[in-house]
Amino acid sequence: MTDSKDFKFLLPWGGAIASGILMFVGYAGFDQFYLEWFFLLPLLWALRGQRPKRAFILGWLAGIVGHGGGFYWIIQMFQQFAGAPWIAGVFGLLLLAAANGIVLAVWAWGTTLVTRDRQWQVLWAAPVIWTAMEKLWPEVFPNYLGASQYRISHLTQIADFAGILGVSFLVIYINATLYWATVCWREQRTMAWRAIAALAVTLLLVTGYGELRIREVERKVASAQRLTVGLVQTNRGAADNHLAVDLMQKEHRDLSRELVAVQKPDLVVWPEGVLSVSLASREGSLPTWALGDLQTPLLFGACLQIKEEGETRFCNSALLADGSGRILGNYDKTVLVPFGEYIPFGDIFPQLYAWSPYSAKFFSGRSTQPLKLGSHLLSVSICYEDIFPTHIRKLMRGGGEGRKADVMFNLTNDSWYGNSVEPVEHLALASFRSIENRRSLVRVTNTGISAFVDPVGRIVSRTGVWTREVLVDRVPLLDGGTLYGAAGDWIGWLCAAISLFVIARSTLSKKARASV
Template sequence: MTTSSNSPPLTPWGAAIITGVLLFLGYVGFDQFYLEWIFLLPLLWAIRDVRPRRAFLLGWVAGIVGHGGGFYWIIQMFQQFAGAPLPVGIVGLVLLAAANGVVLAVWAWGVSLLTRGRERHLVWIAPVLWTAIEKVWPEVFPNYLGASQYKVPHLTQIADFTGVLGVSFLVVYINATLYRILACRFEGKGVPWRAAAALGVTLVLVVAYGEFRIREVDGKVAAAQHLTVGLVQTNRGAADLHLSAGAIQQEHRDMSKALLAAKKADLVVWPEGVLSLGLPSREGTIPTWALGDLKVPLLFGACLQLNEEGETRFYNSALLADASGKILGTYDKTVLVPFGEYIPFGDVFPVLYAWSPYSSKFFSGKSVEPLKLGPHLLSVSICYEDIFPTHIRKLMRGGSEGRTPAVMFNLTNDSWYGNSTEPMEHLALASFRSIENRRSLVRVTNTGISAFVDPAGRITSRTGVWTREVLVDRVPLLEGTTVYGAFGDWIGWLCAVISLGAITLVTVSNRRDLTGKQNAL
């Protein structure tokens, strides 16, 4: 195979751009998931035999293209969520793509550093490094590579053992092995049969485990108690919630009554932020007329105003009320969206809120207690909290009583992102929480996509995007925990330790070699 050092100067940069294009085309929304099995091949060719610093830049270009193309909806989010003009939205996209693109940049740098003279080790170096970086690099919107495989359930079931990071490891491992096979073939070295056989055995084991776990989950679902849940999606965006709050609340009440008239449900769920409530405390009763007098329990999102510790505080909350309107429990959103629900350092520099008048000032929730609906425990999250595996794992630990919830709920408003790929990306990322914790996930949004996800991560029923619909399904109530639930992102931390150790050893070795050469001179 021709190396990048023997190629025209611009060719490696073109290869990096191709990797970025393949990355976002293979990701959720564009859904050409098979492209993720080969998307790193052009970049691996581009960084072959180049210095780590140049590899970093090539990887960064690939990362910026991949995240810029995949998350183009960030522009509209800045416009809708923070009231920013179009140029600011474009700058926001570029900055976010550059920040998230560092994952590919550092990965390319590390691969270049660790594989020089050790090409045969690429097949394990590449996935270990990727998994480590994906774990430790902070991102506002985490977008795990493994989520691209959400349509291939036989490959994703390992997430109950490794979390979504394990699926990312697998995808990069496939890339690295295929590249190694092709490189050896084109260089006349013959096929590296050990690497090829190892990949084949790994895929057989992963698929076999997937089949076993899917069958096991299906058996447990069939034998479990079920809760019939109805979801209401009014197709009203965030702006409508501010301009026509009363009319939208009435629509939720009317659609809920129509839903219950057609099908019996044990629980009705409304999305994030439907009501605005000022309450003296977290206990008490909400008038049934405000909730629609549905005669069944209601889980709904609200902007909650409370007087606490001598000040007025606003929370983005979920409330569970019984058929009489009595509040059974509340959950306040913990992971807030920067510049939308709060401004970083805004408490220190209050003037920042004056500069961004569309930004809210919510307080972050503290409680991780599940909500109780009769004998059943419900884990509730709000908005993009469901894309953070560690946060959902914390909620699924059952709070002070340590009783694992039987089902997960998420209340979301995805209207900020327009008619884009974001709702599908959000749902696909969230679906991995079902596999990691082996629980059904019920997601309700105001403009789509509302969905039911089974404990194997399969989307069993869903609404459209920007559609007015109700959705009813039966949700299994399961028990027990998983390896991931017990040990969390162990594979990410293990890969981080291995990566740090390997980089340290190679760096020390290189310095010794350089010192030896200088002394010889």
């Protein structure tokens, strides 16, 4: 009898852990995307009959397991990026997993609260509350659940009006329907025909919309003007910026000269942080030998030192130069990595930088203007900025002049994360910016994955990870906008409003019953 009680006590915790495992194995990188369609079923069964407070803890456990398994590369990032010892990396991973796990904790608490009297309401409450949490909960490394479906193009096209949050909503709706169908069959031996039919119709509409939009975008691409772009990936990690800087820069120049001689691109692109550049102003020229004497426009990442507004600033920048070395434009990274590119509260407590000598102190950029190459407008982001939908949407609005770019570029250094799933996760998340804005995305990294992503979000061509390669493609230049570009994360805000309303109503209803 004791064993049976122990088993019943442990079963919900096992369900929470199982959902966490299914969550990270189904995510981008591990790429078992179909697991995300039912990863919540063990947790939903674990939540049956639980009080909301205990549901919160069970959801948090699932979130910690899911994010801990999916973000294991954080350990190496802390070692490489901040020079922290291994144990500090483990502690950092636990902190990040616990922080990001709050999404599942609040989701479990809210869903349990809303559905305790009418269990069928899980069909709408689960996706609404999840989408609200993905929108509202701040994360250092956003990891939208919808990114798990990045290879299923017919399901992801709804991102051009609902963003990646819309795809997350769809995935949770599938989970909720499968769970409810299982409950009905197991407890009542009946089929939840209405719920199943509603899901079938939804999937039919989503895939039908996907097919129509793919065909429409492909027609525009077929008649679009194109820019031939060459990417240079030298397979030099972050440490080479300090230990072998001359060799690293020489290899970029040598590979670029070979690329230009054979492929004759309109633009060559180098990844983040290749050169160190000191400028008196944001105009002028750079020596052509430093850029490889390519006689071809070059977009490259640089550590920029510049004196502005009476102070010397260091910026993580992207510079665009023409074939003669003349600077055509530049972009400073805006969304900086905490503890790597700045230390939170470091301006108030400067001693923090002394305690973390590997942390840089970069100035956050302010401009959202695209860079101009001839008649073409290029929107540029740096490193993990391309996983922030609202930031890329802001860049694509073209700044004060409203000049919308024809194509998006991202310059990245992903070597901090070792030989892990992070480069695939990063690329999968970034690919949704192409759908949301209906523009091609060109990503160049120092160690992989460099890639060309079409306006449908498909990865047209890519390099390997930790490989030395060049990659060339003819990129279509498009115009126009999307509903997402105009309205942003409307579905997230709508779900947040609904969630607050129904949770408040459920809480007041509980208090009213308790007072009777």
